[in-house]
Amino acid sequence: MSLSARLVAGSVMVLAVFLGLTGIAISYSVHQRADAASQDRLQGLVFGILGATNVSDSGELSVSMGELPERTLALEGAGLYAEIVDSDGMRLWRSRSIIESVPPVRASAIGDWQQELVKLANGDHARRIQLQTVWEQDNGAELPFIVHVVDARGDDVRAMARFNRSLWATLLGVAAVLLVLQLAVLRAALGPLRKLGRDIDAMTQGNKEVLEEDFPKELSPLATSVNALHARERGRHESYRHLLDDLAHNLKTPLAILHNLDDSTVSTQANSMQRSIDRYLQRAATETTTTLTPSVLLLPVLERVAESMRKLHQNPALQFEHDISPTAALRAPEADVYEVIGNLYDNACKYGAHHIRTRLHDGVLSIEDDGPGFDADNPQDLLTRGARADAFTEGKGIGLATVKQFVVAWGGEVQLARSDLGGARCSLTLRSMIG
């Protein structure tokens, strides 16, 4: 799972939990306050009914409709219903706004308020509040009764539902805005990481030699370390190469002396030592190719080698044609690129070519000439005849073997064929190496 996906998933989860809990807390709190307000209102209504109640000397209870605090009690089907019953449950009075099937009240202690949600016949719920009280008459007689009010209008419930819908819609909107902001912040915060990734890719493809170190301070040590590691690795690679070169240099001068002594045994041994040195130098060069190799522009190499060939072979008719973009680059050590081009051009010139054409098309670098071409019926055999360079005879084969060793080490392949120029064509497939 990518770092971005993890951070986005984490942010979404935190946001959902936070806003969910916030919504629940707000809803609960508002509900509580709405309940309390409703209770207060119904209690006020009960007190209002008691205020409009009168008990005659004969003990008959009556309620003056005109003094009732809530006009809706006088309207049928208004949803607000009040009733007064005696302690045996016998109705003493009820409002005109009848509600069917209100469950009977239960007796309780004098002065007790009871509040509950009751289920009506139509399945709706209504809020009921009741007060058990006693009317003390002038003659000292007491009339115990219960006043209860049922509010089936559902105003509170609808208001709460509206509030809840509005609350969650708002929270969802806030969540969406916060999520977009969070993504923008994440994108900005992860930008340097993405740039680091791109820069490292460019390094591995040879398009960049070092990482810039203008990263945020958290990433800057990483970039510095990668650069140091890369420099150390390249330095070590270069150092090995130079040490090998120096060793070869120091051995080859004494070998040149031994070669020219009048002693055939010494000369034979010197030849054998020279072949070993050349073979192992070649292997060291092809087997120590580094991953983070910078790219080499091909055209300057081709032109420099071509110019050297004109000088070496002193052939004024020698014509080099380079059909290649000036920006085409090969991801390989520069010295190795010179070795491959040098060997191929030198082969062509040695064998009498006058026109050498080099083209790069679809990742294949082809070098063709108008020389005599390959003697063999199947030129590819020149490359498959033995896998070691020393298995080749001196001359064309050794140069091609060297070319093959380098190209194979780069992950490419070599094809030999006849060119339409009349001579040899050597095609190097270098798709993964061309930058």
Place this chain on the structure above:
Amino acid sequence: MRALVVEDEDTLREQIVVALRAEGFAIDSSGDGREGLYLACEMPIDVAVVDIGLPEIDGLQLVREARNAGVTVPVLLLTARDTWQDKVEGLEAGADDYLAKPFHMPELLARLRALLRRAGGWAEPTMRFGELEIDTRAQSVSVRGEAVSLTAYEYRVLAYLATNGGEVISKARLLDHLYDEDEMRDPNVLEVFIRRLRQKLDPDKTLSPIETLRGRGYRLALERSTDT
């Protein structure tokens, strides 16, 4: 011909000097780059053999500075680092050819002969002037197809005049290019060689191959017959 040999390994330098002297070259030699550069600029050399790895200044720098100073003689670089990148750098510095160490002396001599030939505008190893033929590989001379036996000094005089075919060569220049510094350089001896050469090449006095320009020097008077 006069050759400069700059090689820091004494034994190898001595081997090259001995082989070149045997081939008829007058020699200037040095073991370090700075002295080699001085000799290249000051001595009348015809060709130089320069090792790349030299003390003081390296072979590439030597060639570069010598070219900047106007030295145009062919230069053969000796190199133990025989990669193509090194070769390209050597040739761009002003060298004309390279030879990777270790090498066989005959190859070095063949390369030098080829360089000298090319510098004189000859593509083939045989220089032809009408009926006179000089084979630079075999160091042999023939007139009308008949071999002419020459001493080493006589051959050197003829080869030098032929390589600079048509050009008037002063006695002093001939002596410079034929003799080492420490050898006897008597102009009278040179006159003797020229007289003997004329007798051997033109016994019946019909060819007149060498012309004497009084007070100025000698010139090969035959028309060059091979195009390059």
